[in-house]
Amino acid sequence: MFKPKNGYFSKIECPSLKQNIVCDVVNCIFKHPESKKRSLGQEEELQNATKRAKVENESSLLLPKSVAISKISRQSRTVAARKLAKFFKDVKHLANSNKVAIDAEYSICIESKSEEEYQDRLNKIINGLNAKNSDVKGDPRFILPRDIVNGNPAPIQERKKYIQSIVDVYREVTPGLKTPILQATEDEFKIASDSTKNTYAQTVKRFVYDLKRNPEKNKKSTQIDEKELLSRLRELIISKEKLARFGYIVDVPSFPTAISDLDDTRPCKRCGKEFKLADQLKPTRCLYHSGRNRKKDNFVRAWTCCGGIVGDCDECSVSEHHVYQWSTPEELHDAIPFTHTNDLPTNKRSFAALGLDCEMGYTTLGFELLRTTAVDFVTGEEVIDILVKPKGEVIDLNTKWSGVAEIKDEAVSFEDHLVMLNEVMDRNTILVGHGLENDLNAMRIIHNNIVDTAILYPKYKTSPSMRFSLQYLCFTFLGRTIQTGEHDSGEDSLGAIDVVKYFLNKEVR
Known part of the structure; x- marks a missing residue:
């Protein structure tokens, strides 16, 4: 004043x-x-x-507590936590409504054996219903799409239109269904939660089409439990013969060729020019394209790095050194020997299945391992993330693709890396990944139990000369965009796992 x-x-x-x-x-x-x-x-x-x-x-962020194994999606849990927080704030007038909501949602989640039971318990708290009444749900009079936490993939009016399409199909093919609007709203919510603006319309139209053709296929079913999930995953293990056709090294090379007996010149992996291995550390001028050439139309191919037309543009990148990779199993084995996991001891602490991805860089010993990340297939939790010190002298860490900018002090030796890896996996562990032949070659490991998304998906469309990228699979089937910047081995491991789970869950619907 x-x-x-x-x-x-x-x-x-x-x-x-x-x-x-x-x-x-x-x-x-x-x-x-x-x-x-x-x-x-x-x-x-x-x-x-x-x-x-x-x-x-009070908790300022409404993020549900982590649960190791849950049949309830993270999206549904976040929506439930928000509903509980609003209830505790508006009805119960609690000052710490967010914190109470997070604790209440966590208790409901770990005590519920199915998504139906989870929703019933939630309704019992919010609506004050008893257990008997919560099992009976009336169909709403109006269509109201459920809110998506991370943003709606389409305008509300468009979502209402698609829900109405699903309702019409349910009334036609399942006239005995008492709650077609409720069921259609739930179906559309699951699609919207897993879709982007680019994939939503196509996915929901496909759902309507499948529902018309085979209504039994789209009836609500329980999710696969852990035991069945691993059992179905084991059925996907690729045979040794098929792995060999797709470029895997399936046996330890018997007759290694000494590197000293090989020609001392190599073609550069980037520019294609021949150079002497003895001169690799001497500065030179290596001009190349850092991207791949892709088909632009029927007669033209273009570089993904600069957009230039193949054969009609200058190189867009330059390096001071040439780089190379060993071209045969014998050369790889002579540089750093292979180990078969059948020769490693079994470990009771080993995981049943792991998502695996590695990052590599160029050294004087070729294309060497820099980082290994393993993710538990069941929970999606990171198990190990190891930085590896290469044996050769570093030429280029390949940071744009590997994401490794430096060799830090905590990096372990190649041999210690194998010991650490054997603590979480053995010969019985199923390894899941995308293009795992490159990762296994870098780790110098030969393993029998492989599930490779580059070989399996999309079904009946792959061959040794035709494979789809993990980026394409994640975007097409999960509505997820990955690898937008430097590669992240953890992101790639989880991406391959989720693609496999998508197809496994799809088979039991």
């Missing part, structure tokens, strides 16, 4: 004090006893104390 220059009001007792009410005005212009004055510093201290109390009692 502004005080008049003559101090007139400072001689008049504060009206609040006259009424025995605490005065909350900072530096009040009326008369106060010294003991009851409130300064700006005290005001700030009081506000800070209030803020601290609020932070201690």
Whole structure:
């Protein structure tokens, strides 16, 4: 408040004090006893104390607690937590509604054996229904799409139109269904949750088409449990003969060829020019394209790195050194020997299945391992993430593709890396990945139990000369965009796992 220059009001007792009410005005212009004055510093201290109390009692982010194995999707759990928080705030008038909601949702999740039971328990809290009444749901009068936490893939009106299409099909093919709107809304919500703006319309149209052709296929079913999931995964293991056709090394080379006996010149993996291995560390000028050439139309191919037309543009990248890769199993084995996992001891702590991805870079010993990441197939949790110190002298860490910018002090030796790997896997572990032949070659491991998404998917469309990228598979079937920047081995491991789970779950619907 502004005080008049003559101090007139400072001689008049504060009206609040006259009424025995605490005065909350900072530096009040009326008369106060010294003991009851409130300064700006005290005001700030009081506000800070209030803020601290609020932070201690409230969670600002509504993120459900992590559960190792859950049949409820993260999307559904986040939506449920928000509903509970709104209920506790608006109805119960709790100051720490977010924290209570997160704890309540976690309890519901770990106690529920199915998504139906999960929703029933949730409704019991929010709507005050008893267990018997919660099993009975009436069909809503109007179509209202459920909100998507990460943003709707289409306008609400468009989503309502597609829900109506699903409702019409349900009424036609399953006239006995009492809640077609509720079922259609739930089906559309699952599609919208896993789709992007580019894939939503196509996915929901495909669902409507499949529902018309085979309504039994799209009836609600329970998700695969862990035991069945691993059992079905084992059925996908690729035979040794097929792995060999797709370029895998399936046996330890018997007759290694000494590198010293090989020609001392190699073609550069980037520019294609021949160079002497002895001169690799000498600075030179290597001009090349860092991307791949892709078909642009029927008669033209273009580089993905610069967009230039193949055969009609200059190289867009330059390096001071040529690089190379060993071209035969014998050369790889002679540089760094292979190990078959059948020769390694079994380990009770080994995981049943792991998603695997490696990152490599160029050294004087070819294309060497720099990083290995393994993810548990069942939970999606990271098991190991190891930085490896290459044996040869580093030429190029291939950072654009590997994501490794430097060899840090904590990097382990190649041999220690194998020991650490054997602590989480053995001959019985199923390895899941995309183009795993390159990763296994870099690790110098030969393994029998392989599930490779580059070989399996899309079904009946792959061959040794025709394979689809992991980026394509994740976008097409999961609606997920990956590899937008530097490669992340953890992201790639999880991407391959989720592609496999997508097809396994699709088979049991």
